[in-house]
Amino acid sequence: MTMPSAETIMLFAIPMFFVLMGVELLAARLMRRRVYRLNDAINSIGLGVLSQVVGVFAKLLTVGFYAWVVERVALFDLPTDSVWVWIGALVLYDFCYYWLHRCGHEVGILWAAHVVHHQSERYNLSTALRQTGSGVLLGWLFYLPLAVLGVPVEVFAVIAVIDLLYQYWIHTELVPKLGWFDRVFASPSNHRVHHAVNDRYLDRNYGGIFILWDRWFGTFAEERDDEPVVFGTRAPLRSWNPLWANIEVYWALAKDAWHARRWRDKLRVWIAPPGWRPADVAERFPKPAFDIARPEYDPPVSTTMRAYAFAQFLLLLALGVDFLGVAARLDALHALAYAGVLLWGLIALGALLEGRPWGLVVELPRLALLAAWPMLVARVPGYVGFVDDLSIVLPVLAVASLPMLLLAWRGTRALHAPGAPEASPGPL
Known part of the structure; x- marks a missing residue:
């Protein structure tokens, strides 16, 4: 079984991203819905560009260390020409992705990387391209089980791109619920819930391709017609600066760690769930309460x-x-x-x-x-x-x-x- 390289797949996918965004924009206009804002779309796509640029320099850490583990630790010598190796690797990759994604919402330092993907207050195909530039620092650790099992580097690199590309189409408001499909796979309806800041939906539906992981591990929530989804983060970015988008939560964690009086709290800040703050820090440096009805960030320009x-x-x-x-x-x-x-x-x-x-x-x-x-x-x-x-x-x-x-x-x-x-x- 011969597959093109991950780089080739991504270069061919890039034009399709923009074709599909054009289709979504046209469909939204025909439906008299306004799902895009130019400033927001530029910011999201720009963060995607920045993520790909960082990825060029991060290969030594991500793919390089993975290859090192495969060569020295792998339990099995799996072939690259077996369809079952590819299918099994994709399912296992998505399982590992579920736990990376879930931990990205439950551990402060991992949320600092993942938050970039959630900062947009719109939900459209450009949001799918809004990716972190710092996720490579720790994210690769979650995929080492594939290396230990002996999934070849070529297979790993391609299935990683496939898992990522699948998630592109589910970032839209225009596709309704899909019946049985929603019960098995990540879908637009399921993933809209994931991007919500509503109490009912918060921190749910982590699956990349399969929503079964969420159903099995108790993190599933269904989109409801009586509660429209509100997108964004509970601590809104309010900036179009891509560099600040990538470091804002790291900076907030570092400040809280610096101001915390107890050493235990200085360390806990980084591994506690997002939003946790030492009591003494929260008292001396209070933050505004979350307001789900806040206006979208949209500075006036000509x-x-x-x-x-x-x-x-x-x-x-x-x-x-x-x-x-x-x-x-x-x-x-x-x-x-x-x-x-x-x-x-x-x-x-x-x-x-x-x-x-x-x-x-x-x-x-x-x-x-x-x-x-x-x-x-x-x-x-x-x-x-x-x-x-x-x-x-x-x-x-x-x-x-x-x-x-x-x-x-x-x-x-x-x-x-x-x-x-x-x-x-x-x-x-």
Whole structure:
């Protein structure tokens, strides 16, 4: 049995992600439902790009250590050409994923990584791409049983992608309950419950492909027609900064650990369930109570700024795909530099969509770098990517973007002036 590599599957899947998002957007409009917001979608997809970029550098830890265990500890020498090995490995992987996912909601330091996926206050296919950049630090530990059993590295890498890709389609509000399917598999209805902050639904339905794990281990909850799902987290992010999205809970845990008077509490902060705080810390540094009726985070920006951010984000996506295609041929320093440019762009766009003045400060030099990018990558040993084909286009786009940016910024600042009318919700 021959399967394409995990990298090949993911590169082919990326275009389909956006095709299906387009289908969902069209369906939502026909149904007169507004399930997307541009700023939220850019933030979610951008976090997905960042997760994939981090994954390039994390392979040594995730796949590398897995391969080491298979080579030295495996109990069985399992073949890669057996369909039963693939099926069994996929079922076992999903079982391990259930426990990783469940612990991600029950252990503070694991929630700090997983929280990224739950921060969106919308629920659509872009939310599926909203993935953590730090989950690789500890998540790989949960899959070592597969290595001990001897599941080959090639099989493990592909089934990991299959399990992840399956979960893409269940992130939508538009697919109703599916009868018997909901009783066996993770489905849109089941997974909507998982993303809810309602008391009835909180911390339920962890299965990736199979919902049977939740039914067997007592973590299942059914979506009810009399209680609509409210999405997000109980401590809302309220930011479009992808870097802050990845570190906000780590920072909160670190502050609580620092302020705790007892050493036992300093350690417990990291392993206690999310939301637990030492009594002395909670008393001295209280946090606002959870409000399920809170308004969505949607800072006002001009229509021109939304158009500018959308155009620049499309270009960043293209560069992100280019990075994934060339990263294996770059040395570590140049790969890190390319990743840094992508992160720079995502942070700048996030700040502009929040209407923050420093967004303009970091975006202007980024446009200058974009203009010089073809010349810079041409000097990189081993680089063979599509930026070579855009040696004229990128500088032209960067120069043309400058007046649009200044016009967009002027309109956004006007919206933040005292007495300014509230901005319209935007095209999505």
